[in-house]
Amino acid sequence: MWEYTDKVREHFLNPRNVGEVENPDGVAEVGSIACGDALKLTFALDENQRIKDIKFKTFGCASAIASSSALTEMVKGMTLEEAQKVTNQDIAAYLGGLPQEKMHCSVMGKEALEKAIENCLGVTETSADETAGHIICECFGVTDQDIERAIQENRLSTVEEITNYTKAGGGCGSCREAIRGIIDKIQFEMTPQTAAKAKLSNIQKIKMIEETLEREIRPSLKLDGGDIELIDVDGNRVMVATRGTCATCKAADITLKHFVEKRLRDLVSPDLVVEEVTQ
Amino acid sequence: MKVVYLDNNATTQVAPEVLEAILPYFHDFYGNPSSMHAFGGQIGAHIRTAREQVASLLGAHPDEIIFTSCGTESDNAAIRSALYADPEKRHIVTSRVEHPAVRALCAQLSGQGYRITELAVDKDGRLDMEQYEQSLTPDTVLASLMWANNETGVIFPVEKAAAIAREKGILFHTDAVQAAGKIPIDMGKNTIDMLSISGHKLHAPKGIAALYVRKGTKFSPVMVGGHQERGRRGGTENTPSIIGLGKACELARQNLSQENTQVKKLRDRLETALLNAIPKSRINGDTEHRLPNTTNISFEFVEGEGILLMLDLYGICASSGSACTSGSLQPSHVLRAMGVPFTMAHGSIRFSLSIYNTDEDVDMVIEKLPPIIERLRSMSPYWTGDK
Incomplete structure (x- = not known):
């Protein structure tokens, strides 16, 4: 229910x-x-x-x-x-x-x-239609523009979120790869502007790291039963602790470097280094 | 507020007699039947009685009953065991309207090198037996078809299907979770190799079920562990629930005739009254071969979730095949397989009764539902009046 x-x-x-x-x-x-x-x-x-x-x-x-x-x-x-x-x-x-x-x-x-x-x-309907993009999800008639907009307006980062907001991908599922592609494209486009603001104060930086973890990273980890917590930020060193399945997962190191660190570098600052603290 | 429970295909109340039978096994008889001492060892005899009670409902021999934890486990154990018994064969025949316990497993197996034939059904949810027969090939290892559908109550001719499979040397499994206790089952009179039932659909607790495996059918356990269930399902016996399932099966056997008289009469009265009172409504599924307790009715141009939430205000419990209630964005796979039009599928409501339902329950729905449909239709952009 x-x-x-x-x-x-x-x-x-x-x-x-x-x-x-x-x-x-x-x-x-x-x-x-x-x-x-x-x-x-x-x-x-x-x-x-x-x-x-x-x-x-x-x-x-x-x-x-x-x-x-x-x-x-x-x-x-x-x-x-x-x-x-x-x-x-x-x-x-x-x-x-x-x-x-x-x-x-x-x-x-x-x-x-x-x-x-x-x-x-x-x-008029026709002029609106000309700019309406092309259909990505056949089941629910969702266009690439609908998806792009949902990503930008709601800061979405996973295919599941796109489905929740636009229904795209919720039918036969054959368009999920295409949706993933749109997410990557939008995130790539959004990255330079974010990275351009490289001169961040420490407080700004910590706040952005926190937000990025919350919005971009934790939801994905949670899908696999894992989680991550921010412990401290010292200069460009981001110290985190892994939770749930991440804490016992052999691939957690790879996740930290290839996913968490990459996302933080893309979205906050290219100099960040993610380290895991064991408690 | 009094609960008007008409969702018995989802789950049922534990019968008072079952609850009473179970309770001593939490304090007086909590021993482990595998123990050497009499306190534990005596439990074995009680479990034996329960096994006989289950076998008796199915017209089976007690040795053919394996206790499991749920219908899904029974289905999984049956299908995996069949594949294990004959690893060379890589084809499975099933239907498009199976319960997820079978369907999702087959989908997984199709990614592991198995070829799956999902038989279509017609607009009334019936199988084409000719098509079924043609689908069986020398490479077919198993046919798994449900006895009765959980959403529509439509009954498949599984005994006939099993006979055809037997002729071709193919194992036959049926998910009889919805059928057991509602229609007669006699394993002495058919050639079904494996059959799943579940406790909580027939007034036993949740967490207990059984798999029937015909004598002589090769069986490989999925749950490997101790010697319980004669090595066919490891794990300490869930004694209270096993006792409960036994008692529930005994009651089901006694009450079977009431299903076809008392319960069916209530269902038919409910169905007729709703169809008469509400324009643009119709029954989904073959009404001739159908469980006596189930009706699946579609109300055109409205959406099921809204109907359920409004019924909920009066304590009336039912289910819907609409997309919004399934959480999958698409209406029920059963109704889609039957080709029920979208205008109808989204507004489908299933009422499933039990022997505990009364005339008052049915009267309540007959009184409350028509104005709810009218109200939702007045909000619907598609509703143009009952023309």
């Missing part, structure tokens, strides 16, 4: 703004019944070009309905510029968080909002 927050349950059981706005200024339909969730969003603007009325119809699980309901509450009263800045993370946060596997529900909400705004602004 999913662990939904009270807010998700509340929005699912008492959804706000269900239905369709008559004579809408913006309309969007995203998802499909084959994919298991779909959302139709309609809104109308007031004289000040703010969203006056917004309604949804959603086919999908509890978190899809709750995300739709939350989205409509959040953007009511906003200008289109303000509404465009709402991210899927904002929707999830409004609901007190969503299970990782259900993050795609918030992404669907964001996508519908974006398309409805485009529709309102007169961006």
